[in-house]
Amino acid sequence: MSYTAAPDFANWSCPLPLADYPTIVMGHGGGGKLGNELVEHLFLPAFRNPELENLGDAAVLELGGGHLAMSTDSYVVQPLFFPGGSIGELAVNGTVNDLAVSGAEPKFLSASFILEEGFALAQLAAIVEAMAKAAATAGVKIVTGDTKVVERGHGDGCYINTAGIGLLRPGITVGPHRAQPGDAILVSGTIGDHGMAIMSVREGLEFESQIRSDCAALNGMIAEVLAAAGAAIHAMRDPTRGGLASTLNEIAAASGVGVEIDEPSLPVRPEVQSACELLGLDPIYVANEGKAVFFVAPEAVDEILAILRAHPLGKDAARIGTVTAKHKRMLVARTAMGANRVIPIQIGEQLPRIC
Secondary structure (H helix, E strand, C coil), X not given: CCCCCCCCHHHCCXXXXXXXXXXXXXXXXXXXXXXXXXXXXXHHHHHCCHHHHCCCCCEEEEECCEEEEEEEEEECCCCCEECCEEHHHHHHHHHHHHHHCCCEEEEEEEEEEEEECCCXXXXXXXXXXXHHHHHHHHCCEEEEEEEEEECCCCCCCEEEEEEEEEEECCCCCCCCCCCCCCCEEEECCCCCHHHHHHHHHHHCCCCXXXXXXXXXXXXXXXXXHHHHHHHHEEEXXXXXXXXXXXXXXXXXXXXXXXXXXXXXXXXXXXXXXXXXXXXXXXXXXXXXXXXXXXXXXXXXXXXXXXXXXXXXHHCCCEEEEEEECCCCCCEEEECCCCCXXXXXXXXXXXXXXXX
């Protein structure tokens, strides 16, 4: 199969956005507008099918009379080991969480490694051991995989792809299209921890308290919430690349609703806030790897918050906003000064290579 140096954008579904970037840039993988346009105008038209249309964290599949969820993700983080985790734990927990926020019980993972020639076997062993421990903690099995090696200088050490399969719980229907006006928006804990843990290592930033990644498998916590109040939960997401802002914008667009948040209610650790200020970043755009966002019926807010706060991974859970019929497909924040500001989805990314 050949390609031309100048793609014929006129034959693509929507030429203008992609035509501004005739080659791939880092922002296409950053969880922002560029990545969304790549999906919407290139991948989705090429691969279109009912299972793909949902564009959730996992695809919902009917197979043999049962319902499964399937997800896949690739991990290219640098450094490979960081405060609070490693690329190994990230590769397991990220895929487990994508299945969990789709309402599924994660069961099985695949693991594929792309290794650079010269990569230390001791480092690979440490990564694999971390993956095994994370899988055991999450209650999933790694059942298949693959290994490829690329020439020295072409692989950045180690990349990992994981895919996962889970069983959908009967009677639970959640998805990015199901948010409704009146829904309360909850987040299970402090935001920005993962992205700033990575950046603090890269930039050599030191604080009184070390910033640690929130990398964790959320399926146990989410299972407790679904068991108690599953019918009241309309949508769930884990705000990874692009942070909380991208997640809320995507759900607002998918559901055709407006999202209003109270900025002072956003839970942010002081050291994360300080690091963001030093680097000129907004924590609402910074990646998380151990947090979930819930869109829930208002009458269930207190019950769900109590369940989250009783779990070690949800002790800092907070209500941060409300879904509205106003300013559809937009995210608006009420600031500490009482003003409103629109929070758009970013073009590219604030932080490269954080997952």
